[in-house]
Amino acid sequence: MVSELHASLTSIGTGYDLSNSVFSPDGRNFQVEYAVKAVENGGTAVGIRCKDGVVLAVEKIITSKLLKPGANKRIATVDRHVGIVSAGLVPDGRHFVSRARDEASSWRGVYKGPIPTLALANRLGGYVQAYTLYSSVRPFGVTAIVGGWDTEAELAVDGQVGSGPESGSGGKVPGAKAGGPGLYMIEPSGLYWGYYGAATGKGRQAAKAELEKLDLTSGNLSLADGVKEAARIIYVAHEDSKDKEFELEMTWISSVDGPTKGRHEEVPKELLEEAEKAARRALEGDDEEEEDKGQGEQMEE
Amino acid sequence: MNHFPEAWGRPRNDVYGAYDHSYLQTLGPKAHTSSPAVTGTSVVGVKFNGGVALATDNLASYGSLARFSDVKRLRSFGDKAMVGFGGDVSDMQYLDRLLESMDIKENYSTHGNMLNAKNLHTYLAKVFYKRRSEFNPLWNHVLVAGFDGEGEPFLSSADLLGTTFSAPHLATGFGAHLAVPILRRKFPEDTPLEEVSQEDAVAALKECLKVLFYRDARSLDKYSIAVITKDGIDLKEDEQIQGQSWAFAERIKGYGAQTV
Numbered sequence: 108m109v110s111e112l113h114a115s116l117t118s119i120g121t122g123y124d125l126s127n128s129v130f131s132p133d134g135r136n137f138q139v140e141y142a143v144k145a146v147e148n149g150g151t152a153v154g155i156r157c158k159d160g161v162v163l164a165v166e167k168i169i170t171s172k173l174l175k176p177g178a179n180k181r182i183a184t185v186d187r188h189v190g191i192v193s194a195g196l197v198p199d200g201r202h203f204v205s206r207a208r209d210e211a212s213s214w215r216g217v218y219k220g221p222i223p224t225l226a227l228a229n230r231l232g233g234y235v236q237a238y239t240l241y242s243s244v245r246p247f248g249v250t251a252i253v254g255g256w257d258t259e260a261e262l263a264v265d266g267q268v269g270s271g272p273e274s275g276s277g278g279k280v281p282g283a284k285a286g287g288p289g290l291y292m293i294e295p296s297g298l299y300w301g302y303y304g305a306a307t308g309k310g311r312q313a314a315k316a317e318l319e320k321l322d323l324t325s326g327n328l329s330l331a332d333g334v335k336e337a338a339r340i341i342y343v344a345h346e347d348s349k350d351k352e353f354e355l356e357m358t359w360i361s362s363v364d365g366p367t368k369g370r371h372e373e374v375p376k377e378l379l380e381e382a383e384k385a386a387r388r389a390l391e392g393d394d395e396e397e398e399d400k401g402q403g404e405q406m407e408e
Numbered sequence: 409m410n411h412f413p414e415a416w417g418r419p420r421n422d423v424y425g426a427y428d429h430s431y432l433q434t435l436g437p438k439a440h441t442s443s444p445a446v447t448g449t450s451v452v453g454v455k456f457n458g459g460v461a462l463a464t465d466n467l468a469s470y471g472s473l474a475r476f477s478d479v480k481r482l483r484s485f486g487d488k489a490m491v492g493f494g495g496d497v498s499d500m501q502y503l504d505r506l507l508e509s510m511d512i513k514e515n516y517s518t519h520g521n522m523l524n525a526k527n528l529h530t531y532l533a534k535v536f537y538k539r540r541s542e543f544n545p546l547w548n549h550v551l552v553a554g555f556d557g558e559g560e561p562f563l564s565s566a567d568l569l570g571t572t573f574s575a576p577h578l579a580t581g582f583g584a585h586l587a588v589p590i591l592r593r594k595f596p597e598d599t600p601l602e603e604v605s606q607e608d609a610v611a612a613l614k615e616c617l618k619v620l621f622y623r624d625a626r627s628l629d630k631y632s633i634a635v636i637t638k639d640g641i642d643l644k645e646d647e648q649i650q651g652q653s654w655a656f657a658e659r660i661k662g663y664g665a666q667t668v
Contacts, residue, residue, distance in 0.1 A: 184516055208516065212509060219505070265508055266501035268468065269478040 126242045138246055139239050142195075142295035145248035149194035150181075150353070151310035151344040154252040155337050156290040156303050156323065160330035160361035161254035162374075163192045164337040166310065166345055167354040182358045182373075186211040186221050189255035190358045190371040194308030195295075196248035203251055206234055219265040224255030224289030228299050236297025246295045250307040253293065256360040256369050259286035288360075310344025317343050330361055334374055338382035339389050346390070355383055440544035444496035446470050448481045449626045450583030451492035452616045453551045454591060455561045455576045456609035457602050459637035460553035462492045462563075463613040465621070466645070467628035474628065480645055482632045486511055489525040489554030490634050490641060491532070494580040495568065496547035503532070503546065525554025525562045529572070537570025545569070549580040553636055561601065561636075576601065579616065582624040587616035606635060618649050622656075 123129055124137030131137060150166040165181045182192045183204040191207055193200035210230045214222035231253065238246050292305040304318035317340045321328060328336070334357065341355055357379055363369040374382070418427070446468050453462045468476040481493045483504050491507070493500040507528070514521035523531075529552035539546050549567040556562040564574040577595060579587035594612050595604055613633060621627045629649040635642045 178518075180518060186512055187515065212512075215505075215509065266504045268480055268497060268501065269476050 127238075127245055128240050128242055136239060136296075139296045142246040142248050143250075146195035146250045146295065146307060147309065147311075149196075149249075149308040151306065151308040151314055151341060152181075152192045152194045152250075152252055153307075153314050153318070153337055153340050153344075154192065154254045154290050154292070154302070154305045155318070155321070155328070155333045156254070156288045157328045157330045157333035158288075158326050159365050160256060160333070160359055160367070161190070161288045161290055162330065162333040162337045162357065162359045163190045163252060163254050164341050164355060164357040165192045165194070166308070166341045167356055168348070169352045169354060176354065181356055183207075184358075184371045185227065185253075185255075186215070187370050188221055188258070188360060189224055189227060189253060190360060191251055191253050192358075193249040193251040194311075195250060199248045200251065203231065203235070203247060203249055207231055207253070210234075215265060219267075220262060221258070223257045224253065224291065225301070227255070228253050228289070228291035228293060228301075232293050232297050232299040234297075235293055235295065239296060248295065250295065251293045252305045252307065253289075253291045254360060255289045255371070256362060257286040257289060258363055258369050259284065260363045260369075287362075306340070306344070308344075310341075310347060313347065314340050314344040330359060330365060334359060334378060335382045335385055338379070339386040342383075342386040342390055355379070357382070440542075441496075441547060444499075444547040446475060446497040447547075447626070448479060448494050448497055448500070449624055450579055450581040450587065450620055451481065451494045451549070451551045452579045452583050452587045452591075452613055452620075453492060453553050453563050453577065454595070454604070454609040454612055455563045455601060456604040456606050458561065459606065459635060460490075460561045460563050461606070461609045461613055461633065461635045462490055462551060462553045463617055463631055463633040464492050464494070465617060465628040465631040467626070467630075468497045469626045472626070474626075477628060477630060480632060482634050482643060482645070483507070484634075484641055484643065485525075485528055485554075486514075486521045486523065487640055488636065488638075489523075489528050489552065490636055490643075491528070492551040492553070492580075492634075494549045499546040499548050503535070503548065503550075506535070524556060525552050526556040526564075528552055528554070529562070529564045529566060533566040533570050533572045536566055536568055540569050551578055551580060553634070555636075555638075559638075576604075577612075582627070583616065583620055586619055586623055590616055590619060606637070610635065614649070618652065621649055621652070622654075 123131035127138040150168050152165040155162045163182050167181055182190055185191055185207045191204050193203060207227060210227060211222045235247050238244050290302050290305055291299050292302055292307065293299040303323035304321065306314035306318060321336060337357060338355060345353055357374040358371060359367060359374050360371045361367040448464065448468055451464045453460060462482060464481040466477060466479050467474055468479040483491050485491060485507050511521055514523055532550060532552060536546055545568045547568050551565050553563050563578055564572060565578050565580060566572050577591040591612060617631050621629050631647050631649065632645040633647055
């Protein structure tokens, strides 16, 4: 009796985890949960939605010294204004990005303009969810963070040749504000939410704890500070797997009048190095503090 | 009166004659575009020491009607190449979107968009040739300006048949007749590129546009001009032809209500 109960809790031996799309009697879909496990082993990825842009960062564990430093990028561009970073199975992430690019391109084909970040996240969510429905496929082994900047400037339609009549009915709402930063995280189930700060992968718990300290909901964090925080958070999240070397990859998307002009780009080398230096310094500072505490009084816990 | 519904709203046969069914017939071979609809006229381009200058007027004509007067016929590709479009405006829009999607895809690679003007020209010429071979041409004549693989100024043309032609100065449409002779006089054959300054090139283009506005009935005095150098593209899209003199017009006879 006890062993049976144990088996049903771990799902092993019940048979409900053998095929995709099958529910267990207690309403779980084990193949999707196993996909989440694959994500939990991937390098930490974070995204921060700042007031004037979005930062994406990923901890790239160096699996071999024979890999070229700085090559094998893990953050991809979609259209011009969206970046995607994922944790989990790298090939699944690549396919996910490929689908995102197809969606962005087909959106342009219909609407003659860039896809809004929300619409892209929605379509990708639908795509990922479809992979939980059929026994012939397996769910995506990635959780992806999608960050973008929807332009706040008045945008010409692709191929537009003129500006139309200066007077007459135009249908424009004067003073209407459009665009801004967007950050979404899509899980193997197809679930996606919008976030102020998102983290996934091995060090997500530590990263989330750090993100929560930033008070992102007030919308005061600038993109420049966001870059520094993202680097620091990846370094903090790496503390638990210190034995492995890693590389920090970081990209950003600013507003139209910001440093990237609304495009998704790599954070410039100098800025990245500066942020990494600051991150290392912050970690060393923490260590010293802890040591001081340890000497003076008993540490808590 | 004819009470059959198929005749309602139709011109009366006894007054206007029977309808000519040879128009819009569905029999016979399939025909694609056999003439452009809304068109832009000349594009003019000149290479100079360190870059290329390109100009078009801002008009799109519907036959002889000056239909749109704020049309941007100079299109940028990446940050160091431009295409000037003459001919059908909707085909220009198609090509502009095609190039936009190509630029986006090129930027997906780690190195960014590495296609230069020469690559772009080769590509466009092949698109034109493919489409004319399908008897479904893109009705344009374009000038592509920028730099080649060696970083030298590049200027070349491609037309709806896929024909390509290069020269230190080029013009399409009416400009091929009216602007090229002016440019050949200003910059004679074998003039080294080093001796052509940016100012000379821009001044020559402006003069060509003025002459074209005088003599080409499908042209406009509002124009766009782009100067492409190593520093990037300087594009002005709302320029006005300066220093016009229509004194010669009085001596032109044989038009309109004139009887002499």
